[in-house]
Amino acid sequence: MATGGDLLPPLAPVARITLWHTMLRIRRFEETVERLFLAGELPGFVHLCIGQEATAAGACAALRIDDYITSTHRGHGHTLAKGADPARMMAELFGKATGVCRGRGGSMHIADFSVGMLGANGIVAGGLGLAAGAAMSIKLRGTAQVALAFFGDGAANRGPFHESLNWAAVYRLPVIFLCEHNQYASTTSARSLTAVEDIADRAVAYAIPSVVVDGNDAEAVYEATRVAVERARSGEGPSLVECKTYRLRGHYVGDPTTYRDREELERWRARDPLLLLEYRLLQEDPTRAEELQRLRAAVEAELEAAVAFARTSPLPEAASALEYAFIG
Numbered sequence: 001m002a003t004g005g006d007l008l009p010p011l012a013p014v015a016r017i018t019l020w021h022t023m024l025r026i027r028r029f030e031e032t033v034e035r036l037f038l039a040g041e042l043p044g045f046v047h048l049c050i051g052q053e054a055t056a057a058g059a060c061a062a063l064r065i066d067d068y069i070t071s072t073h074r075g076h077g078h079t080l081a082k083g084a085d086p087a088r089m090m091a092e093l094f095g096k097a098t099g100v101c102r103g104r105g106g107s108m109h110i111a112d113f114s115v116g117m118l119g120a121n122g123i124v125a126g127g128l129g130l131a132a133g134a135a136m137s138i139k140l141r142g143t144a145q146v147a148l149a150f151f152g153d154g155a156a157n158r159g160p161f162h163e164s165l166n167w168a169a170v171y172r173l174p175v176i177f178l179c180e181h182n183q184y185a186s187t188t189s190a191r192s193l194t195a196v197e198d199i200a201d202r203a204v205a206y207a208i209p210s211v212v213v214d215g216n217d218a219e220a221v222y223e224a225t226r227v228a229v230e231r232a233r234s235g236e237g238p239s240l241v242e243c244k245t246y247r248l249r250g251h252y253v254g255d256p257t258t259y260r261d262r263e264e265l266e267r268w269r270a271r272d273p274l275l276l277l278e279y280r281l282l283q284e285d286p287t288r289a290e291e292l293q294r295l296r297a298a299v300e301a302e303l304e305a306a307v308a309f310a311r312t313s314p315l316p317e318a319a320s321a322l323e324y325a326f327i328g
C-alpha cells in the first residue's frame with residue numbers, strides 16, 4: 001500500500017467561499033436543468049439533488065483530481081463538484097455528441113473519467129461495488145489515490161452495500177462510503193423500511209469506522225471526509241461517513257411528492273445548505289457580500305454559455321450508434 005498523498009488541512013476562509021461557490025454552481029445548474037426538462041428540451045429522466053449540495057461539494061473538496069468517485073442516479077452535483085466541465089455536462093444531458101459521454105449517457109449515466117468521476121448509475125447501490133473495485137485497483141497498482149462512493153439511504157438496504165463494505169474491510173481498501181441520507185428512497189420514508197436510525201451503525205458489523213454528520217453543513221461534510229481520506233491514504237482502510245440531508249425537490253422531476261408533508265419540507269428549507277454557509281460567511285465578515293455577488297454573476301455567465309453550447313452542438317451521427325458499445 002502506497003502512502004504519503006498530500007493530506008489536506010482544515011478549510012481556510014477562502015476555501016469556504018469556494019465551497020459555497022461549488023454549491024451555487026450545482027444549485028443553478030440543476031434549476032436550469034429542471035426548467036429545460038419541463039420545457040421538453042431534454043430527453044430521458046432527471047433526478048435533482050437540490051437541497052443536498054453540501055454533500056457533493058464538501059466531500060469532493062477533500063479529494064484530489066486523480067481520486068475516484070462513483071455516484072448514484074442523482075449525480076449532477078457529484079460530477080460538477082469533482083471538476084467536470086458544466087458545458088460538456090449540459091451537452092450530455094441534451095444527448096449531444098459534445099457531451100462528456102458523447103451523448104450516450106445522459107443524466108443517469110453521466111461520467112467523466114478525466115476528473116475521476118467513474119459514473120452515475122441507474123442501479124441503486126451499483127456504485128458501492130464499483131468504488132470498492134476502484135479501490136482494489138489502487139491497492140494493486142500501489143498508488144496513493146482513494147475512491148469514494150456516494151450512495152443513498154435506500155441503497156444501504158441492498159446487498160451490494162453489505163458486500164462492498166465487507167470486501168473493503170477485509171482488504172483494507174482505500175475507500176470512503178459516503179451515505180447521503182435524504183430520508184427517502186423514492187416515495188418510501190427511511191423510517192418505514194430501515195431498521196436502524198443511522199446507517200453508520202451498520203459499519204460496526206464490518207469493523208469499519210463511521211461518523212454521522214450534518215449533511216447540510218458543507219464544512220462538516222468536508223471535515224468528516226478529510227479524516228476518512230487521511231485514513232484511506234495512510235493505508236488504514238475504509239470509512240463510512242453518513243450525511244443527514246434532504247432533497248428539496250421530488251424523487252424525479254415531475255414527482256408530485258404527495259408522500260411528505262409541507263411542514264417537513266419547510267423545516268428542511270430553513271436549513272438550506274447554501275443559505276447556512278452564506279449566513280456563516282457573512283456573519284463573520286459582511287464585506288464578503290461583494291465577493292459572493294461577483295461569484296453569482298460568474299455562475300450565471302458560466303451557465304448561459306453551457307446552455308448555448310449544448311443547444312448548438314450536433315447530435316451524434318446515427319451511423320455511430322454502435323461505437324463505444326461492447327458487443328460480444
Ligand SMILES: Cc1ncc(C[n+]2csc(CCOP(=O)(O)OP(=O)(O)O)c2C)c(N)n1
Pocket residue numbers: 072073074122123124151152153154155156182184185186251
Ligand atoms: C436495483 C434497483 N432497484 C430499484 C430501483 C428503482 N429506484 C430508483 S431510485 C430508487 C430509490 C433510491 O433511494 P436512495 O438510495 O435513498 O437514493 P435517493 O433517491 O434518495 O437519492 C429506487 C428504488 C433501481 N433503479 N435499481
Ligand SMILES: [Mg+2]
Pocket residue numbers: 152153154180181182183184185186
Ligand atoms: Mg434516499
